[in-house]
Amino acid sequence: MIIREELCTGCLDCLPYCPMSAIVHDEATGLAKIVEDECVECGVCYRARVCATDAVFPQPLEWPRTLRMEFSDPSSPYLSPVFEHRTIARFQRDLRGMDRRRLLDREGEELTISGRGTIEMKMNDVMGRYKRGQAGVAAEIGRPGVGARFRDVEKVARALTTAGVKFEPDNPLTDLMTDVRTGALLPEILNEKVLSCIIEFTVPLASLPRVLSALRDVSSQIDTVFAVDLISVVEEDGSVPTVPVVEAMGLTPSIAGKTNVGLGRPLAPLD
Amino acid sequence: MTHTNHRQGSRESLRDDWVILSLPYRGPPHVMEKVERFKEICARHGAVNADRPKAWHIFVFDRRENMEAALKELTDAGLGHSVVVAGLFDEVADCCRRAGTKAHTVNHSLGFWGKREKLPRPQVLEITTMCGHALVAPALVTRLAEKVRDGDTSLEEACQEMRRMCLCDIFNHVRAQRLMAGLVESMGAPAEESGG
Numbered sequence: 401m402i403i404r405e406e407l408c409t410g411c412l413d414c415l416p417y418c419p420m421s422a423i424v425h426d427e428a429t430g431l432a433k434i435v436e437d438e439c440v441e442c443g444v445c446y447r448a449r450v451c452a453t454d455a456v457f458p459q460p461l462e463w464p465r466t467l468r469m470e471f472s473d474p475s476s477p478y479l480s481p482v483f484e485h486r487t488i489a490r491f492q493r494d495l496r497g498m499d500r501r502r503l504l505d506r507e508g509e510e511l512t513i514s515g516r517g518t519i520e521m522k523m524n525d526v527m528g529r530y531k532r533g534q535a536g537v538a539a540e541i542g543r544p545g546v547g548a549r550f551r552d553v554e555k556v557a558r559a560l561t562t563a564g565v566k567f568e569p570d571n572p573l574t575d576l577m578t579d580v581r582t583g584a585l586l587p588e589i590l591n592e593k594v595l596s597c598i599i600e601f602t603v604p605l606a607s608l609p610r611v612l613s614a615l616r617d618v619s620s621q622i623d624t625v626f627a628v629d630l631i632s633v634v635e636e637d638g639s640v641p642t643v644p645v646v647e648a649m650g651l652t653p654s655i656a657g658k659t660n661v662g663l664g665r666p667l668a669p670l671d
Numbered sequence: 672m673t674h675t676n677h678r679q680g681s682r683e684s685l686r687d688d689w690v691i692l693s694l695p696y697r698g699p700p701h702v703m704e705k706v707e708r709f710k711e712i713c714a715r716h717g718a719v720n721a722d723r724p725k726a727w728h729i730f731v732f733d734r735r736e737n738m739e740a741a742l743k744e745l746t747d748a749g750l751g752h753s754v755v756v757a758g759l760f761d762e763v764a765d766c767c768r769r770a771g772t773k774a775h776t777v778n779h780s781l782g783f784w785g786k787r788e789k790l791p792r793p794q795v796l797e798i799t800t801m802c803g804h805a806l807v808a809p810a811l812v813t814r815l816a817e818k819v820r821d822g823d824t825s826l827e828e829a830c831q832e833m834r835r836m837c838l839c840d841i842f843n844h845v846r847a848q849r850l851m852a853g854l855v856e857s858m859g860a861p862a863e864e865s866g867g
């Protein structure tokens with residue numbers, strides 16, 4: 401996003417809307433400006449429509465900057481060539497040709513929020529993606545609201561491979577890897593900044609402590625935060641087998657979160 | 672997407688925050704008929720965000736009784752679609768039991784790791800995390816709280832403004848009013864005007 405200097409009156413109304421605090425007051429000109437390297441192209445400032453003179457302007461994006469929008473604007477289609485093989489990218493073909501302003505101007509029913517992870521446990525009752533004896537784990541790097549560079553995403557990915565993790569092929573991050581065995585990402589994207597990026601995987605329950613320890617170790621080596629998710633099938637008696645495992649590590653699972661309430665049919669086998 | 676998984680707050684505070692969402696959200700007519708039924712049921716049971724059209728079938732409730740009534744009717748309707756309820760796990764499990772179903776799979780948050788000093792203070796985080804995509808800026812929360820304190824806007828208007836940023840419309844603007852009132856109170860009186 402850019403601010404067209406010739407239109408900006410310096411009212412500063414747009415400043416608080418930026419989740420990355422990338423819009424700043426330029427003391428020299430008295431106007432607002434966007435720090436290009438900090439902007440994640442989420443589109444919030446444009447969609448907020450608080451600029452009376454229409455000075456906030458979504459400039460066309462080129463690879464690898466396209467990744468910023470793809471990972472930060474939940475309504476963005478997949479534009480980057482690396483995602484072309486994805487079903488969702490094909491489905492969004494009509495959007496991909498659209499001018500960026502028109503993309504951002506879509507509202508309500510027209511919006512497709514495709515997400516940048518997978519549907520994880522939302523349909524586990526009918527898909528059986530997570531089985532008994534397994535744990536689903538996600539590290540949402542940059543969440544909540546801090547943002548992340550891909551170089552930090554790569555650090556986390558590399559740490560996880562050393563703990564034996566295999567990455568979820570359906571997750572778009574996998575398309576950005578040059579080597580899924582090491583978690584190495586395309587070198588030209590490492591400085592790109594996004595609101596968040598999700599690493600997802602499934603491990604046997606017995607491997608959970610090792611994987612979470614690796615995550616804990618790498619958490620001190622990155623310049624951002626990540627939110628950790630833990631997915632588990634509920635036992636017949638209502639107990640959740642992952643809970644005692646993480647509690648033994650001194651971790652406290654949240655009191656609130658998501659429950660798939662088992663209404664999907666037919667139910668998928670879990671063993 | 673795990674964007675309802677990290678809503679913050681004490682048990683007491685989370686009692687007015689429930690979300691029901693369903694997949695699929697597009698498909699052939701016989702599927703969409705059921706989706707429409709799902710939407711109609713959630714809207715009728717008092718979802719606080721039923722006033723806006725949206726691509727995602729996400730319904731936010733500020734009262735557990737309403738969420739539970741919707742869940743019961745969804746169970747009885749036997750639509751066969753996957754349904755996810757976000758909220759306090761033990762209470763959701765109880766609601767499931769009374770509605771005639773069972774918790775199948777759960778997604779817990781293990782919190783925020785790494786450079787936590789980069790996070791806004793807890794009172795602001797409780798509000799911003801209600802948009803899981805983090806489209807509600809911490810600075811906007813603070814700015815609007817100042818405006819409420821100074822009498823330049825109402826609590827409701829401030830929370831509707833934050834809601835407007837959340838593309839999925841999953842931001843609980845009713846709960847936000849309560850959280851915002853607390854935030855405004857903690858800010859104290861506005862700074863004295865200089866001069867005079």
Ligand code: SF4
Nearest residue numbers: 408409412414432451
């Ligand atoms: S709202 Fe528009 S005119 Fe005001 S500072 Fe921002 S860009 Fe400039």
Ligand code: SF4
Nearest residue numbers: 418439440442443445
């Ligand atoms: S596009 Fe997003 S990150 Fe960039 S300036 Fe606007 S609000 Fe900030």
